[in-house]
Structures are given as C-alpha cells and as structure tokens.
Amino acid sequence: MLLLNDEAYMKLALQMAESALGQTGINPVVGCVLVKEGRIVGMGAHLKRGHGHAEVLALQMAGEEAKGSTAYVTLEPCSHYGKTPPCSDRLIEAGVQRVVVATTDPNPLVAGTGIAKLRAHGLDVSVGVLGEESTKLNEAFNKFIVTRMPFVTMKTASTLDGRIASKTGDSKWITSPDSRGYVHTLRHQHQGILVGVQTVIADDPLLSTRGDLPAVQPVRIIADSLLRVPLGARVLTEQDCQPTILLASTQAPAERRAALEARGITVLTCGDGPQVDLTLAMQQLGEREIGSILLEGGGRLNGAMLERRLIDKLVLMFAPKIIGGAAAPVNIHFDGFAKMDDAITLDRMSVEQFGPDVCITGYPMYKS
Numbered sequence: 001m002l003l004l005n006d007e008a009y010m011k012l013a014l015q016m017a018e019s020a021l022g023q024t025g026i027n028p029v030v031g032c033v034l035v036k037e038g039r040i041v042g043m044g045a046h047l048k049r050g051h052g053h054a055e056v057l058a059l060q061m062a063g064e065e066a067k068g069s070t071a072y073v074t075l076e077p078c079s080h081y082g083k084t085p086p087c088s089d090r091l092i093e094a095g096v097q098r099v100v101v102a103t104t105d106p107n108p109l110v111a112g113t114g115i116a117k118l119r120a121h122g123l124d125v126s127v128g129v130l131g132e133e134s135t136k137l138n139e140a141f142n143k144f145i146v147t148r149m150p151f152v153t154m155k156t157a158s159t160l161d162g163r164i165a166s167k168t169g170d171s172k173w174i175t176s177p178d179s180r181g182y183v184h185t186l187r188h189q190h191q192g193i194l195v196g197v198q199t200v201i202a203d204d205p206l207l208s209t210r211g212d213l214p215a216v217q218p219v220r221i222i223a224d225s226l227l228r229v230p231l232g233a234r235v236l237t238e239q240d241c242q243p244t245i246l247l248a249s250t251q252a253p254a255e256r257r258a259a260l261e262a263r264g265i266t267v268l269t270c271g272d273g274p275q276v277d278l279t280l281a282m283q284q285l286g287e288r289e290i291g292s293i294l295l296e297g298g299g300r301l302n303g304a305m306l307e308r309r310l311i312d313k314l315v316l317m318f319a320p321k322i323i324g325g326a327a328a329p330v331n332i333h334f335d336g337f338a339k340m341d342d343a344i345t346l347d348r349m350s351v352e353q354f355g356p357d358v359c360i361t362g363y364p365m366y367k368s
C-alpha cells in the first residue's frame, strides 16, 4: 500500500533506480517521482550513461503539471554540464516547488551545489529521506567517483568447511540453482568479473551472465602474471560476450603477449612481478572506466585481494555440505594473521537463504 508520505514516494523512486542497477556503467542509478496535489504526474529513471537523467524524464512526462509539484529524487540533482544540461536548472525552469532528496552527490563536481542552487532559487529542499538506502544502492558509484578505483565485491561459493572444490578438483556444483541464479544477477550488476588464471586452467569457465532472462555481460578479467592462460580457453575463444582483459606483469613472455594481442585480447601490464600488482591493476581498470568488479576466485586471488585491502564487500555463499581434503582449495587463501584480534571482521552483515544455501553479505573492516 502506498501511504501518502515522503518515504513512500522516495521508496518508489528508489525501486526505479534499483531496477537499472548494472546498466548505467560508472554512472549512478537514480529515480525520480513528481507528485502534485496528491497525484503522481511524472516518473523517471536514469537507464544508461549518456541518456536522460531521471529528473528530466519525469519532467517530460509531467509536462505542464510539473509546475508547483514536489520532486522525489534518490540523488542530489546535478548542477554541472556533463553529457546533459544540469537537472537542478531543469527543475527550477519547470516551476517545481519542493524537492525531496535521499542523499547528496559525492561527485566533487556536484557535492551540495545542486541543492544550494535549488535553495537559492527559492525551492523548498529536504535532504536525507531514505538516505541510507540510496547510499547503499550507489555504493560502487560512491567509491569510484571519489577514488577512481573500482568497487570490488568478492563472491565465494563453498562448502561449510570453506572448500571451493574437492581434493580432486571437482567443483560442479557446490551450491544450488537458486544460488547460481543470484550469482548471475550479481554478474549483471557489475561491470567486470575477475578470476585468477588457475581457475581458468581448472574450470575453463565462460564467465558470462546466463540467467533465465538476457542480461548485461560484464567484461571478463583474468589475473595472469605470466600469460599462462591456454589459448583454447573459452574466455579467449568465445568472444560474443564482453571482451577479455588479461592482467600480467613485465615478466610475461613478449611473444605470448603479441600472440594474444593479435587475437584482439587486451593485456595490461601491472608491475614488474613476479605476480600482478593488484593495486596497480585496479587503478588501470578504473582508468578504463570499470567502476565495479565481481571477484569470483579462486582462493588465492581472493586472499591476495583481501590482503591488499582491495575488497569492499563480501558475498559468501555456503552450501550445507562438508567435503574436507587438505589439498582441496579454500574460498580465501592467504598467510593469515597471528592474533584473533587482527582478524578482518564484517560490518553491516546480513544473512539470506537461497534454496538450501546460506549467503552472508558484509563489508570488511580492516585493522590498521
């Protein structure tokens, strides 16, 4: 039921924004609802980078009725000339009376100036309605716009004892179809998927989105210091998905690099080795406007990324199975800390269930 209050209209705007997660690239997802005299007169969501902003689309729908209306916007209206003219100007010109904003825009080009402009023109502006929800929705954008580094979500699918394959390397399947459906949604919502070369050698994955419905395909990224990836691997041969990017070091053989580049594969040089400098790799991917990455293992790359504090969010799926095996790969493999006090803990943890599997989501808190 839609209660006639600010939160209800903002919720509607947030739902529209959320529906566009995964299709706006490095842009935020934004929703806008225009309400006049108790009636919704316009709605809009930003659906694609370079395309209309949520406020503009809602104003177009409302036409003359925008005059005297209240605009509910999930993110502060922009005030700068980007690929489109500033939305704060458009709201002012259309005669909108009141603007309710969920959160200010962390983009240094906006950061409060949109709200200041609206107020300077006499509009009544309220800020912070469902602000937490809106901040979470744009967590990747919020990081990228300030640091130019991708927001990295580590996803693992393991047994209860943390194994991501058996001692013989069998890994199909650990989790249920319901969990795997969620993983495909996660892939759709990130711009890139990252795995270690050992996973490519072991599983020959396609790393594409294959849910029940068509979805946006992320760029496939492989950490492969010496370019050991087999030339027949499906990530290289099946190019109807997004392109593949290999992260290598200067120690990779030049002829191997040339052979891969001749096939249209992008190779980024990330440090002098022996292994890929992962911080440099993330910087280079950020420069290529990859603002969100789903890290899908294996355990060694997961561990290395965590050690370097490059992980922003963890999605840990556990199937109710125990497989054991000292040689079986684990979900997060690294040297480890000596003291329990040094452990990385999870902030804002939540637990969901997908079929029989348990999924723990949280944000790592690194000790200084």
Ligand SMILES: NC(=O)c1ccc[n+]([C@@H]2O[C@H](COP(=O)([O-])OP(=O)(O)OC[C@H]3O[C@@H](n4cnc5c(N)ncnc54)[C@H](OP(=O)(O)O)[C@@H]3O)[C@@H](O)[C@H]2O)c1
Pocket (backbone or CB within 6 Å): 156, 157, 158, 163, 164, 165, 169, 171, 174, 195, 196, 197, 198, 199, 200, 202, 203, 223, 224, 225, 226, 228, 274, 275, 276, 277, 278, 296, 297, 298, 299, 300, 301, 302, 304, 329, 333
């Ligand atoms: N259940 C699941 O969800 C799941 C998901 C993925 C994988 N798996 C399983 O996991 C196993 C593979 O895991 P894994 O831990 O052995 O390998 P991995 O993490 O996939 O790959 C590790 C490799 O990444 C390369 N790498 C490049 N830069 C690195 C760096 N800075 N730090 C660490 N590694 C770097 C290294 O090879 P170079 O030095 O040659 O570059 C390293 O050997 C497979 O059995 C696979 O089936 C399961």
Ligand SMILES: [Zn+2]
Pocket (backbone or CB within 6 Å): 053, 054, 055, 077, 078, 085, 086, 087, 088
């Ligand atoms: Zn705008």
